[in-house]
Amino acid sequence: MKPTLEILFWASVIGVVYHHALYPLLLRALARRRPLPAVPAALPADALPPITLVIPAYQEARFIAGKLEDCARLDYPHHLLTVIVACDGCTDGTEEAARAALTSPACAGLNAQIRAFPLNRGKVAVLNDVIGSLKPGIVGLSDVSAHLSPDSLKRAAAHFADPGTGVVAATYALRQAGSAGEARYWAYQTAIKADEAALAAPIGVHGAFYLFRRELFTPLPADTINDDVVLPMRMVAAGARAIYDRGMVAYEEERTERGQEFRRRVRIASGNVQQALRLVALADPRRPGLAFVFLSGKALRALAPVLLVLAFATNLVLAFTGSALYVLAFAGQVAFYGFATAAILAPEALPKPARLAAYFVEGHAAGLVGAFRQVTGRDKGRWARAGESKVELDGEDFTHPLVRVGKRAFDIVVGAIAMMVLIIVFIPVALAIKLTSKGPVFYRQIRVGQSTPTCTHLFYLYKFRTMRVDAEARTGAVWASANDPRVTPIGRFMRKTRIDELPQAINVLKGEMSIVGPRPERPVFFQKLETEIPFYVERTFGLKPGITGLAQVNQGYDASIEDVRSKVSYDHAYAMRLLDPVDWIKTDLWIILRTFTTMVLGKGQ
Structure with missing residues (x-):
């Protein structure tokens, strides 16, 4: 019994330490060995391809005008850019606000369409319908709340001049983070994606803005959660190249509040479990670089909250065996979680290390909730704005x-x-x-x-x-x-x-x-x-x-x-x-x- 518990304990500890500390260092070292890809030259005006930018929208009446004005400011010929606002059963006047915005001087010359779906079916259903109706070419997806750097489309077009490139992703930046932990988290994620892209491919992209070739698209399962991972990574699994361009920036304009931040992380965590199961083709040993970043990153991230619980539970039992090592280890775990809990309850009263510990614990608590929701079938691919509470059929969504x-x-x-x-x-x-x-x-x-x-x-x-x-x-x-x-x-x-x-x-x-x-x-x-x-x-x-x-x-x-x-x-x-x-x-x-x-x-x- 004890040897089995010891194996489980040390395997859990090693898995958590490897994912959070050793993998980023190893990835950074391997990525530095790869020569930086040459930045493609900008295409002449007569060589720029047509681009269709799809903007899924649900209850976005307050923000859709600003998004369309942002699209009109993009440095790309208007006759080559088509913007499609896809309203998924909006009942707050999003469609009317979008049509009104298109008549304003700020949107003059913008070629835009409003596609209003009468029933709210979820983002994935909207993407399948809209993208499925498009002709072969370059398609971009962008969130309403994302502000795009003006040269983003021209930079993307230069990357797509290489016929082997199937996906081009922008980097993601917060105008104002909901917390210091959130700001550090996204800075960490950006660095990881850049290193993954240098070694093999970014495992998932930032949904705020990315582009792909329409001919590589296949309809997503209706219950897909993290479409910004599953959609592009299916293309990569099929052999397409994915580019992560840190010069293309999607700025998140909407500030995430603390409660919203946790809910978003639960949603992402549920998707992590789902995509780890559905994207196993990325672990193909014939593409060792891609398999390494997928298994060490996305796959292990989905498992990390479970490993933390397993490490605590096995350590608790082993501490009763009287071994000083396990007693000390368990005392350390209790102190760490107590430290983090104190920082959660009073975030401003404790120093930065405590707040980072709190963000770590809250993140993996969200991961545990998300994993539970995924394996019990509670997440069905529906969507709502981060700031809005939407009661689902289980009647529990008012509860954090x-x-x-x-x-x-x-x-x-x-x-x-x-x-x-x-x-x-x-x-x-x-x-x-x-x-x-x-x-x-x-x-x-x-x-x-x-x-x-x-x-x-x-x-x-x-x-x-x-x-x-x-x-x-x-x-x-x-x-x-x-x-x-x-x-x-x-x-x-x-x-x-x-x-x-x-x-x-x-x-x-x-x-x-x-x-x-x-x-x-x-x-x-x-x-x-x-x-x-x-x-x-x-x-x-x-x-x-x-x-x-x-x-x-x-x-x-x-x-x-x-x-x-x-x-x-x-x-x-x-x-x-x-x-x-x-x-x-x-x-x-x-x-x-x-x-x-x-x-x-x-x-x-």
């Missing part, structure tokens, strides 16, 4: 991805601890229940769980029985009240200390409940509450009900509709905390502390 993963991990850990406590106290509690009243030890009751756009889940909630078996035989379903005569003497003690809630650890581990969340209601009350309380049903939309929560620690048990009415505001306030990981952590820790205090001091009802 890091919160979603962290919340489930917290549920599993705390649920497992609660289960161990349940096992320890089960015998004395069961005896106390049996000796003081007739009936079963456990009480099982149907409750309303998480809601989605298509259904509302029901589940059986488990508790230690605190009332008489015939408590509602005469009255029917009613709320508990203060000093409720139906509650048994031992039941009163369990309610005050919350011991009766311990069996709900089973619901948590099954994924029916969370440790923290809105309290699940009984179906018999649900319809009435939904009718009388505005937005009542939304309190569990995309959110699992909890054992404890913001409402519970502020009010306690429900005794009337008015109690529930005031609790709904707490439930919605808690849902808003899930938009930001820092708010979520602070809120959940405060709720857990208040709950623990209630249990210890016996302040429950």
Whole structure:
């Protein structure tokens, strides 16, 4: 057992260190051995080829005019440039804003078309339709938010004068990074792509702007995520040459906020897993340079978050063997992640190394979320602006991805601890229940769980029985009240200390409940509450009900509709905390502390 764990631990550590530190150094050394390719001479005006620039757009009404004006400023003959704005079911007036922009003096002479698709089907479907309708020639793709250097098209045309060149990619620069970590990340990625291109080919391009030969294009699978990797790298796998020109620059004008940055990295990470599986042809040993950069870069990047988890888990087990080496290694890992977590919670209060550690950890947390979404089939190739939250069919997109993963991990850990406590106290509690009243030890009751756009889940909630078996035989379903005569003497003690809630650890581990969340209601009350309380049903939309929560620690048990009415505001306030990981952590820790205090001091009802 121990040798196997040691192999897994060291293989994981070596894989992570190789990808992040050794591979860039080795790549840089190998790339320097290759002579720099000659910059092709600019083509004379009469030799410039026609170029079609496709701009996919979804809800871009505020920005499309600026993009078209940017296209009009490009240093390329207007009669040789065709711009196609492809609106993918836009409902915010993007099409109208684009048509209005084309009538302005700033866009005078620009040959542009607006292709409006009535239904939003996703970027890949739009690309397949638009590119598929074009004749052979040079096609460019550019994001609405990207500003192109004026000579980009002329530089690209010079590269395409070589018939072996199939893809030409621009470099990517941020006007204003969302964080220092993001700025360093993209600087690192740019250097890596340049070295990969010098050795073999850039493994993927910046989607902000790149060009390719239409005759090399084949339709993409509908669920493709990172089209800017899959589309060009299919061409490279088929034998075409890819050029990475650092003189062609696509400037990202839209500043990425912290939450948006994480979501984008989750999306990229999900695509990394997908493309590692779909582009295995790049690992062909007959093209060793290309295989080296693909396996060491894209493929290992998709695996790195899993390797980090494996290194931590195996190190934890090995530390219990008593080996000083593994104890020291585990202490180092705990210190590093603690250091990074502190920087995530208070980024401005700690020095630069801590912020870099935070960016590293957040990046791989996003990678873990993305990998999970990919292998479980949650990413379906749909798209939206980075700054917009779009609720998908799973009803969870209002929750920050890091919160979603962290919340489930917290549920599993705390649920497992609660289960161990349940096992320890089960015998004395069961005896106390049996000796003081007739009936079963456990009480099982149907409750309303998480809601989605298509259904509302029901589940059986488990508790230690605190009332008489015939408590509602005469009255029917009613709320508990203060000093409720139906509650048994031992039941009163369990309610005050919350011991009766311990069996709900089973619901948590099954994924029916969370440790923290809105309290699940009984179906018999649900319809009435939904009718009388505005937005009542939304309190569990995309959110699992909890054992404890913001409402519970502020009010306690429900005794009337008015109690529930005031609790709904707490439930919605808690849902808003899930938009930001820092708010979520602070809120959940405060709720857990208040709950623990209630249990210890016996302040429950």
